[in-house]
Amino acid sequence: MSALPPIYLDNNATTRCAPEAVAAMLPYFTEQFGNPSSMHSFGAKVGHEVKAARASLQKLIGAEYDSEIVYTAGGTEADNTAILSALKASPDRKEIITTTVEHHAVLHLCDQLEKDGYIIHKLKVDGKGRLSLDEYRKLLTDKVAVVSVMWANNETGTFFPVEEMARMARDANVLFHTDAVQAVGKVEINMAESAIDMLSLSGHKLHGPKGIGALYLRRGSRFRPLLRGGGQERGRRAGTENVPAIIGLGIAAQIAREHMAFENTQVRALRDKLQAGILAAVPNAFATGDVDNRLPNTLNIAFEYVEGEAILMLLNKQGIAASSGSACTSGSLEPSHVMRAMGIPYTAAHGTIRFSLSRENTEDEIDRVIAAVPPIIAQLRKLSPYWGENGPITDPEKAFAPTYA
Amino acid sequence: MWDYSETVKEHFYNPRNAGPMADANAIGEVGSISCGDALRLMLKVEPESEKILDASFQTFGCGSAIASSSALTEMIKGKTLTEALDVSNQDIADFLGGLPPEKMHCSVMGREALQSAVANFRGEEWKDDHEEGALICKCFAIDSVMIEDTIRANNLCSVEQVTNYTKAGGGCSSCHEGIEELLAKVMAERGETFSPAPPPPKTKPGKLSTLERIRRIEQVIEKARPNLIRDHGDIELVDVDGKTIYVSMKGACSGCQMEALTLGGIQQQMIEALGEIVKVVPVKAVAPTKLPA
Numbered sequence: 001m002s003a004l005p006p007i008y009l010d011n012n013a014t015t016r017c018a019p020e021a022v023a024a025m026l027p028y029f030t031e032q033f034g035n036p037s038s039m040h041s042f043g044a045k046v047g048h049e050v051k052a053a054r055a056s057l058q059k060l061i062g063a064e065y066d067s068e069i070v071y072t073a074g075g076t077e078a079d080n081t082a083i084l085s086a087l088k089a090s091p092d093r094k095e096i097i098t099t100t101v102e103h104h105a106v107l108h109l110c111d112q113l114e115k116d117g118y119i120i121h122k123l124k125v126d127g128k129g130r131l132s133l134d135e136y137r138k139l140l141t142d143k144v145a146v147v148s149v150m151w152a153n154n155e156t157g158t159f160f161p162v163e164e165m166a167r168m169a170r171d172a173n174v175l176f177h178t179d180a181v182q183a184v185g186k187v188e189i190n191m192a193e194s195a196i197d198m199l200s201l202s203g204h205k206l207h208g209p210k211g212i213g214a215l216y217l218r219r220g221s222r223f224r225p226l227l228r229g230g231g232q233e234r235g236r237r238a239g240t241e242n243v244p245a246i247i248g249l250g251i252a253a254q255i256a257r258e259h260m261a262f263e264n265t266q267v268r269a270l271r272d273k274l275q276a277g278i279l280a281a282v283p284n285a286f287a288t289g290d291v292d293n294r295l296p297n298t299l300n301i302a303f304e305y306v307e308g309e310a311i312l313m314l315l316n317k318q319g320i321a322a323s324s325g326s327a328c329t330s331g332s333l334e335p336s337h338v339m340r341a342m343g344i345p346y347t348a349a350h351g352t353i354r355f356s357l358s359r360e361n362t363e364d365e366i367d368r369v370i371a372a373v374p375p376i377i378a379q380l381r382k383l384s385p386y387w388g389e390n391g392p393i394t395d396p397e398k399a400f401a402p403t404y405a
Numbered sequence: 406m407w408d409y410s411e412t413v414k415e416h417f418y419n420p421r422n423a424g425p426m427a428d429a430n431a432i433g434e435v436g437s438i439s440c441g442d443a444l445r446l447m448l449k450v451e452p453e454s455e456k457i458l459d460a461s462f463q464t465f466g467c468g469s470a471i472a473s474s475s476a477l478t479e480m481i482k483g484k485t486l487t488e489a490l491d492v493s494n495q496d497i498a499d500f501l502g503g504l505p506p507e508k509m510h511c512s513v514m515g516r517e518a519l520q521s522a523v524a525n526f527r528g529e530e531w532k533d534d535h536e537e538g539a540l541i542c543k544c545f546a547i548d549s550v551m552i553e554d555t556i557r558a559n560n561l562c563s564v565e566q567v568t569n570y571t572k573a574g575g576g577c578s579s580c581h582e583g584i585e586e587l588l589a590k591v592m593a594e595r596g597e598t599f600s601p602a603p604p605p606p607k608t609k610p611g612k613l614s615t616l617e618r619i620r621r622i623e624q625v626i627e628k629a630r631p632n633l634i635r636d637h638g639d640i641e642l643v644d645v646d647g648k649t650i651y652v653s654m655k656g657a658c659s660g661c662q663m664e665a666l667t668l669g670g671i672q673q674q675m676i677e678a679l680g681e682i683v684k685v686v687p688v689k690a691v692a693p694t695k696l697p698a
């Protein structure tokens with residue numbers, strides 16, 4: 001490990017919980033341990049603070065009512081709740097529209113639902129990760145129970161036109177859900193003015209605690225709870241509230257709101273600098289996704305002819321933390337489904353690295369990363385059978401002739 | 406993050422024998438860029454003695470693929486080709502202080518590159534039917550292709566049988582859902598439906614001659630051997646006494662925690678091959694004539 005302080009550029013995986021949020025949470029493990037539902041003074045104060053935290057989250061996403069927020073144990077639960085609720089609420093509708101590049105919290109649920117007999121339409125994306133709204137329009141029929149399309153992609157940061165898609169769904173009388181786990185806290189969201197019926201968010205992606213998230217549920221939307229039991233969250237999500245995490249998320253939401261402009265100017269500028277710096281110094285590399293229409297903090301670069309995990313290990317040795325869409329990092333054999341959906345060639349898909357920044361990163365850190373990356377790529381290319389003296393071997397599949405593949 | 410051993414990291418950060426070799430006379434290439442890892446092994450072999458004078462590699466792949474390639478070149482330098490072929494993928498993993506189950510295929514790739522290079526030197530054709538699927542059982546590193554093939558070849562119909570034959574599912578049991586899905590898929594191919602209830606015991610009618618009986622017992626043993634050898638062990642038939650089959654477990658298999666599981670699997674196959682209930686009992690001595698009751 002390097003002697004220099006570590007640089008964390010994996011904020012789409014998770015963020016550091018803001019110290020203010022941690023400090024605010026601590027009393028709720030000790031003095032303020034009461035159950036907000038209890039009819040005594042231990043519970044009363046807690047109930048009051050949970051209400052304030054809910055109001056803070058409400059404000060972050062511009063919801064009209066605080067009762068539109070249903071706390072869950074994270075983004076995954078919110079996604080599952082939204083989709084399963086829609087199916088339960090409209091038992092005659094057996095189709096779901098989603099995309100090929102959703103998070104596994106949506107895709108793997110849909111795979112299971114397909115086995116259970118539902119028809120899943122996965123909208124394809126083009127080379128930049130963009131959807132075709134024509135394809136979408138044709139699929140919007142009264143057989144569809146729910147549309148679930150992410151606000152921003154976690155690997156490339158690419159935005160989908162969810163507001164427009166939600167309006168189209170509303171016109172077709174179809175429920176619309178968006179997984180906004182990567183967008184909430186990074187971009188302005190105003191649910192009061194939106195046609196989106198349900199929205200998932202997660203605390204740990206916006207400097208809040210892990211294991212807490214929420215489902216925004218528009219007032220009047222038909223809903224069926226995933227968990228039944230006690231009457232918490234107005235009967236929509238049973239189970240004693242995770243009070244410390246709810247408090248922490250409230251503080252995190254407030255800080256995120258205060259930094260919204262910073263995120264979209266300073267953080268974006270650092271990200272742009274990182275992209276320009278790396279691409280200027282490394283040949284055979286390109287940014288993936290819709291680079292003019294993506295999260296301000298996310299940069300995904302494909303390095304051709306090198307493998308992502310090896311890059312990560314060498315970065316880690318210098319104290320730089322990022323992530324990769326390579327097969328090896330997940331233990332699977334295929335590179336990330338997002339890269340495959342965009343048709344990124346295999347020569348590059350295994351070498352995709354995601355740098356995801358946060359408001360905590362500094363320009364010094366970005367300069368260090370810009371300096372560190374080119375030698376790492378060069379070092380690995382020197383080891384690669386697909387890389388010659390001065391560049392890639394012209395036809396890699398021919399130059400390298402394995403007895404089997 | 407993978408829990409890589411210090412040796413893996415060391416060989417990754419400072420790979421030995423990396424880079425092209427101009428005067429190589431034995432080259433083995435395995436993998437492809439689409440699979441995410443590819444390895445070219447280059448050897449300089451002394452023709453008369455078949456001694457490996459020098460070895461080098463070029464690898465596209467993850468940390469453990471590069472470390473496995475580096476380890477392999479170190480292990481085989483100075484050996485004859487025949488000696489080098491004794492290096493199993495498990496030896497490579499052991500040399501590196503172990504590999505995570507998801508990464509065992511990196512050592513397999515090293516082993517295959519070696520076979521391919523030796524074949525190249527000897528002017529033989531080397532074909533490998535090795536194919537990998539999604540990792541199902543993380544406890545024993547068993548992938549879907551291996552499980553499906555085993556289900557197909559042995560007409561398996563329960564998770565318990567799959568565990569007996571492949572070890573998959575014999576540890577933490579988290580993968581039982583995945584195994585059930587593979588069973589459902591393969592059973593559907595042969596027109597059956599998977600049911601989670603245990604299968605009814607099948608006994609084949611008709612009595613086998615003693616010769617046919619021994620032959621079938623030997624066939625089961627022969628079928629089990631490649632897997633055991635790959636895991637560093639071996640099995641030998643010692644004696645058959647009525648319904649008890651005595652075997653001797655060798656090498657890493659002997660006394661290892663998997664011995665009971667392996668024997669369970671072999672016993673199950675014996676029962677199916679012979680159509681009668683038999684017991685497979687391990688013995689420690691090489692060829693005892695009198696065995697404890």
Ligand SMILES: Cc1ncc(COP(=O)(O)O)c(C=O)c1O
Pocket residue numbers: 012013073074075076077079103105150152153154179181182202203204211212213
């Ligand atoms: C787009 C997206 N959806 C859902 C999730 C899951 O959220 P959680 O970890 O809170 O369950 C993630 C986090 O990895 C994500 O990036």
